[in-house]
Amino acid sequence: MLFALKNLNNSNLIIKLCYRKNFNPFYSNLNTLYSRPLIKPNKKNLNFLASFIRSTKSSIKNENVQKIKKTEIRRLLSLAKPEKKYLAMAVLLLAVSSGVTMAVPFCIGKLIDFIQSGNKEEMKENLKKMTLIMGVIFLVGAFANFGRVYVIRASGQRIVTRLRQNLFQSIMYQDMAFFDKTKTGELVNRLSTDAEVVGLSISQNLSDGLRSAIQVSAGIGMMLYMSPQLSAYGLSIIPAVTVFAIIFGRYIKKISKRVQDVLASATDVAEEKLSNIRTVRAFAQEDKEISSYMKSIHDVLNMKYKEAFANGIFFGTTGLSGNLIILSVLYYGGVCITEQAMTVGDLSAFMIYSAWVGISMAGLSSFYTELMRGIGASTRIWEIIDREPAIPIVTKNKLNLSSDIFKNDIKFENVSFTYPTRREQAIFKNLDLVIPGGKVCAVVGQSGSGKSTLASLLLRLYDPEEGSIKIDNHDIRLMSQTWLRKHIGTVPQEPALFSMSIKENIAYGVPNPENITLEQIYQAAEQANAFSFIHQFPDKFDTLVGERGLNISGGQKQRIALARAILKDPKILLLDEATSALDSTSEFLVQEALERIMVNRTVIVIAHRLSTIKNADLIAVIDQGRIAELGTYKNLTQSNNGLFKELVSRQTIRTNSD
Numbered sequence: 001m002l003f004a005l006k007n008l009n010n011s012n013l014i015i016k017l018c019y020r021k022n023f024n025p026f027y028s029n030l031n032t033l034y035s036r037p038l039i040k041p042n043k044k045n046l047n048f049l050a051s052f053i054r055s056t057k058s059s060i061k062n063e064n065v066q067k068i069k070k071t072e073i074r075r076l077l078s079l080a081k082p083e084k085k086y087l088a089m090a091v092l093l094l095a096v097s098s099g100v101t102m103a104v105p106f107c108i109g110k111l112i113d114f115i116q117s118g119n120k121e122e123m124k125e126n127l128k129k130m131t132l133i134m135g136v137i138f139l140v141g142a143f144a145n146f147g148r149v150y151v152i153r154a155s156g157q158r159i160v161t162r163l164r165q166n167l168f169q170s171i172m173y174q175d176m177a178f179f180d181k182t183k184t185g186e187l188v189n190r191l192s193t194d195a196e197v198v199g200l201s202i203s204q205n206l207s208d209g210l211r212s213a214i215q216v217s218a219g220i221g222m223m224l225y226m227s228p229q230l231s232a233y234g235l236s237i238i239p240a241v242t243v244f245a246i247i248f249g250r251y252i253k254k255i256s257k258r259v260q261d262v263l264a265s266a267t268d269v270a271e272e273k274l275s276n277i278r279t280v281r282a283f284a285q286e287d288k289e290i291s292s293y294m295k296s297i298h299d300v301l302n303m304k305y306k307e308a309f310a311n312g313i314f315f316g317t318t319g320l321s322g323n324l325i326i327l328s329v330l331y332y333g334g335v336c337i338t339e340q341a342m343t344v345g346d347l348s349a350f351m352i353y354s355a356w357v358g359i360s361m362a363g364l365s366s367f368y369t370e371l372m373r374g375i376g377a378s379t380r381i382w383e384i385i386d387r388e389p390a391i392p393i394v395t396k397n398k399l400n401l402s403s404d405i406f407k408n409d410i411k412f413e414n415v416s417f418t419y420p421t422r423r424e425q426a427i428f429k430n431l432d433l434v435i436p437g438g439k440v441c442a443v444v445g446q447s448g449s450g451k452s453t454l455a456s457l458l459l460r461l462y463d464p465e466e467g468s469i470k471i472d473n474h475d476i477r478l479m480s481q482t483w484l485r486k487h488i489g490t491v492p493q494e495p496a497l498f499s500m501s502i503k504e505n506i507a508y509g510v511p512n513p514e515n516i517t518l519e520q521i522y523q524a525a526e527q528a529n530a531f532s533f534i535h536q537f538p539d540k541f542d543t544l545v546g547e548r549g550l551n552i553s554g555g556q557k558q559r560i561a562l563a564r565a566i567l568k569d570p571k572i573l574l575l576d577e578a579t580s581a582l583d584s585t586s587e588f589l590v591q592e593a594l595e596r597i598m599v600n601r602t603v604i605v606i607a608h609r610l611s612t613i614k615n616a617d618l619i620a621v622i623d624q625g626r627i628a629e630l631g632t633y634k635n636l637t638q639s640n641n642g643l644f645k646e647l648v649s650r651q652t653i654r655t656n657s658d
């Protein structure tokens, strides 16, 4: 019997570990950590005991402060509402499988007592029957367990999918100030890890928690039924172990949180360096970057050692207490048998029940930890989902406007603006500018004077604090952004391409790309002087441009972006001329295409080349947050000591391609 108990104990330990492994990816990392130790635990790491005592004290003090608001739990659980039907089915299956599990020790006990008594032949026959019946019951339990696991996991993943969808949608509709403040890595974390943690905490975790609760209560019930005396004896030791497990569990949770933090900053380091690998390589900084990453992962490793140490103590102590409880119950049970107050079968069943109760209690504490993790992750997700963007995306126009308005004047009236993340630096102070419809207006000024900001305001990526921007005398704040942006084409200095084919990149700006024919894409590419180079690629228009368009040259990227703008056929065109040195052939091809697409539209060009400026109908010089000079090339060059002349003489405006 002891052998059977020992085996049961081992297999339960494995179940217990697998069980936790499912929830905590840290355990899989632990294996690597033990197999290849880079840093050995040192005296410093042993200081954890002091910090454990400190944190335990403070965790007790902060208990009230940390009390989770009911609303947070309610909101978290509301995510499971659409899965009501499936969760009810899972609970039913859980009841069956738990019923079978809890009946097993009782049956085993009866079987043991049965083996010890009666006539041999009759016993053999009945033994066969009982084994068969138990086999069938086990099979039913296995099917119920399979069903429960499948239903609950599928529901969990549906919750994760819905959460990711809502979150991504909310991120997509945030204003630019939000993206100025929030790191991309952080958002990716919310979408991947946090969404997964939340989904699992209210599906798998809830189901496992419920199973543990059923098993604890059913187990205690059975123990009381079999021997109230022995139960009182065994259960009197459990509260002390439980208190230790809860307090230490809290300490481990704190360390795990710190591990997550250092891990997040290590991931940030890796992400930034990898996304700028070309710059790292160009400056031969590989070794420096390797050591900076090594430093951050060593911080992770040190925290992991602390966590491993604390976990070692936790599992060692709880395992020992479990075994001591079993040993003392066995001793007291043995005494009961000798006094004929109990049978061997009952004691065996009792022992298995008490083992189940112990394991299920550990399961309950892990349920609590996972629920807390879920609440933490869901709070971070709600923060984004609940955030009201400063410029909410409106898809329908409030006014009944015709797209003909875009052929008329664009007015910046008394515009004052500062970036939300840098309130102390005013970019515009009461700026006024009128761009006549159908004309080309070149915007010039020193680097950082606010040329690109002017374009951002027209696109309504930000709203001015004072003043207004009007198109044909209609304030753009009264238009839907979707409608406004549909009529504005942009070609930025460094165009962003997506990791898809050239064909798809060209069609990216049109509202219904599926209605665009290949012929239209070819024509746009032709006008953008892009057709011949695309045609030389082995996959032609199906060529994949790579992540952020890394697989093609700067000049080629510019011309694909031009083709994109041409295909969109906007009424207003915003061009940010490339300052980076394109080779003269590329520059000529880009310039030629630009001139072709400027015809018959209102164009605002952030100009860096004298040739573009000379051909513009109007030149606006930005300085100190205002339009300092406005006029034609002829007017501006005639005035002595003018700012425009100074810009040309200081070569802020490039004359080399003139």
Ligand SMILES: Nc1ncnc2c1ncn2[C@@H]1O[C@H](COP(=O)(O)OP(=O)(O)OP(=O)(O)O)[C@@H](O)[C@H]1O
Residues within 6 Å of the ligand: 180, 419, 421, 422, 427, 445, 446, 447, 448, 449, 450, 451, 452, 453, 454
């Ligand atoms: N998202 C932002 N958040 C905070 N400040 C910003 C942001 N974007 C630009 N700025 C700051 O606003 C000022 C104007 O920037 P802007 O890009 O409009 O200048 P620019 O005239 O287009 O410069 P360049 O010719 O060098 O491209 C700069 O000081 C810049 O640092």
